[in-house]
Amino acid sequence: MAAAMPLVVGVDGSEPSLDAVDWAARDAALHTRPLHLVHAAGPGADPSGPVTAASERAANVSPGLRLSSEVPREDAVSALIGKGRQAFALVVGATGRGELTGLLLGSVGLAVAARADCPVVVVRGSQEHRSGRFRRIVVGVEDGTESDRAVEYAFREAHVRRCELVAVHAWNAPLGALPEPPPGSWYALEAHRRPPAQVLDDALRGPPKRYPDVVVSPRTVEGPARSALLGAAAEADLLVVGAGARQGRPGLQLGVINHVLLHHAQCPVMVVPRK
Structure with missing residues (x-):
């Protein structure tokens, strides 16, 4: 039987990284996964303390x-990304040693x-x-398939935590939208977009069959997605978002909304890559 992929957490001795260790230890236990600690130590550094x-x-x-633990002699980003290729998830603190004050x-x-x-979890918040x-x-x-994998992971996390899952879809009505758009107009094209409730229904159709115990609360919000998600995250234990693949480049394209969430969310944020 193949060994279970570990949850990997980056450590540097800072308080935010120890907060990440706390979170990762609880999550690893919930998922029955080993926890692997990675401390990227530069030349001359004492690796044992952190x-x-x-x-x-x-x-x-x-x-x-x-x-288990490891002290690779390379920069933290390269070390963690390398470990992430065979990891259940990567966990990092919101800031670390050497970061600018207030970052x-x-x-x-x-x-x-x-x-x-x-998936990468940035542990932040109180x-x-x-x-x-x-x-x-x-x-x-x-709206689309960009968040399909994020929804799957969110169901999984709600299942192991035995908690509620709030699915948020934010949308914006076109300015000056008319009750009955003129035929052939831009408004008529907008009318062919899927209704917000339908977007949620489609996204939530599959996972409940695999996680029937998860209580789901669909929520449509008219307004910017970043505001809707930040508001919902204010009373949450975890915020899960998807990210698409870069065009012609390895890694993830975070996008403006995910950047805002990673910098300002009041709870840990999980970024799930789209395969």
């Missing part, structure tokens, strides 16, 4: 968790979220948002 502290932290959070999301977290092949207090996961749903 790894030892992170290992002790993880063991205290989830006793009995299968733990909302560290350069390592942003680069890993933008380029990894597996303790109540990181500890599962709200018992709610939010997933952003787009």
